[in-house]
Amino acid sequence: MSLREFINKVEERGELLRIERNVNPKLEIARILNENSNRVVLFENVGNSNYRVVGNLCNKRENFAIALNVGTGDLLHRIISAIENPTKPEIIKNGNCQEVVEYDPNLFEIPIPTYTSRDMGPYITSGVFIANDPEYGFNMSFHRASPISKNELVARICHRDLYRYIKKSKNEIEVAICIGLDLSVLLAAAISTDIKTNELEIANSLSRVELVRCKTKDILVPADSEIVLEGNITMRKHKEGPFPDITKTYDIVREEFVIKIDCITHRRNPIFHALLPASKEHELLMGMPREPIIYNAVNEVCKCRDVLLTHGGCSWLHCVIKIDKRNEDDGKKAINAAFKAHPSMKHVVVVDNDIDIHNMEEVEWAIATRFQAGRDLIIKKEKGSSLDPSANEDRTTYKVGIDATIPFDMDGRKFKRIKLGE
Ligand SMILES: Cc1cc2nc3c(=O)[nH]c(=O)nc-3n(C[C@H](O)[C@H](O)[C@H](O)COP(=O)(O)O)c2cc1C
Incomplete structure (x- = not known):
């Protein structure tokens, strides 16, 4: 389902707010x-600008469910299935994303928002980078990117797959930055798997995606992208930041790669996706693709029922796991x-099958009535998340695990929740 089809669907449900008056991309958006x-x-x-924003x-899980045409409760298993069964997207000749082609690109014509007054400047928060490596194939990942001239951006590229592509090539590499994507592509781009896995194939398994070849690069992009920036990741570096992080705090300033844009293609009347930093949308896109990975790992050692990276834990640092406890x-x-x-995680709570892990009061109730620190607590010191402001510089941090399941050596009846009126 393309972004436009998704917006129409949301409007039909009465959940779209259209703002017709002129708004300022600097802070007002x-x-x-x-x-x-x-x-x-x-x-x-x-x-x-001529662009809409x-x-x-995807500020709620229900929106992913609409886009993937599943129930909200089935999302986890749908994502697991797509990761395990990627399928090849169809390649088409003419894509909507190339209705307009600009060979003399001017990034300043795009209404890129500034989100807080401390930000280095306007920056693209929803840009999905697609690169191709001769050995590993296509890779798709999010990287924030800020314009530093009419045809250059500086982008934050963590030491994951795309960074490895750059280091391996020891030279400039081609890149396409896609903006205004359907939710299945957004979700797939946030999934971290084996370097050889093509996340576009995961996206296609989530919901059918068609690809088209870029005008100036040998890269395939989702044909229904609203905007595609075609360019090269150069070997030059530029100051990047400060920008907000998912933790609602500011990330540090670093030297990052400069990207030179050679061509911009877009749909007619294009829509730019402003992904509000540290919003639920940002959190869900970060956290939801981690839940299947945690689920599968827990399922190897016991019967896992559900996993939630909680909103209060920035959908990254805190997790609640529901299990069917069979052994002490x-x-x-x-x-x-x-x-x-998920080594970035800092605090984990494990609960029994009768607890609704989407209800934090129930989770706290399980801790209050079933957990004993002297018996059920795990504390370890390990490398954690670079996003945690309280971690040491080398990312070491204390991690805490709380086993709030009913102990088998006590009378189980003591722990049953009352049923009022029954
Ligand atoms: C909204 C959003 C913004 C992100 N911003 C960045 C970023 O600026 N730099 C970065 O390196 N990773 C960023 N990430 C994380 C990566 O895109 C993500 O972990 C991806 O799965 C890495 O892909 P890879 O495993 O193919 O390297 C962001 C993720 C999301 C969901």
Whole structure:
């Protein structure tokens, strides 16, 4: 389902806010998105630009469920299945994303928002980078990118797959930055798997995606992208930051790669996706693709029922795991497996099958009535997340696992929740 089809669907459900008056991409868009966090917002008229802007696209799990045509409760297993069964997208000759082709690109014509007054400047938060390596094939990942001239960006590229592509080539590499994508592509781009896995194939398994070849690069991009920036990642570096992180704190300033843009293609009347930093949308895109990885790892050591990276834990640092406890040490085994699967995580709570892990009051109730620190606590010192401001410089941090499952050596009846009126 393309971004436009998704916006129409949301509008039919009465969950779209259209703003027709002119808005300023500097801070005003961020303010309006933040104030209307429960609705998708479409800005029809932005600064003096011809582009429209959409935000809050996937601020709730239900929106992913709409885009993937599944129930919200089935999302986890749908993502697991797509990761395990990637399928090749069809390659087509003419894509909507190439309705307009600009060989003399000017990034300043795109109404890229500034989100906080401390930011280095405007920056693209929803840019999905697609690169091709002769050995590993296509890779798709998110990287924030800020314009430093009319045809150059500086982008934050962590030491993951794309970084390895750059280091391996020892030279400039071609890249396409796609903006305004359907939710299955966004979700797939946020998935971290084996370097040889093509995330475009995961996207295609989530929901059918067609690809088209770029105009100036040997790269395939989703044909329904709203905007595609075609360019090269140069070997030059430039100051990057400060910008906000998912933790609602500021990331540090670093030297990062400069990207030179040679061509911009876009749909007619294009829509730019403003992904509000540290919003639920940002959190869900970061956290949801990690949940299947944690689920699979826990399922290797005991029967896992559900996994949630919690909103309060920035959908990255805190996790609640629901298990079907069959052995006394299942809770502790689940904690250890979860930390191994997602090393950025700092606090894990394991609960029994009767707890709704989407209800934090129930999770706290399980801790209050079933957990004993002297018996059920795991503390370890390990490398954690680079995003955690409280971690040491080398990323070491204390991690805590709480086994809040009912102990088998006590009378189980003591732990049953009352049923009022029954
Ligand atoms: C909204 C969003 C923004 C992100 N921003 C960045 C970023 O600026 N730099 C970065 O290196 N990774 C960023 N990431 C994380 C990577 O895109 C993500 O971990 C991806 O799965 C890495 O892909 P890889 O395993 O193919 O390297 C972001 C993820 C999301 C969901």
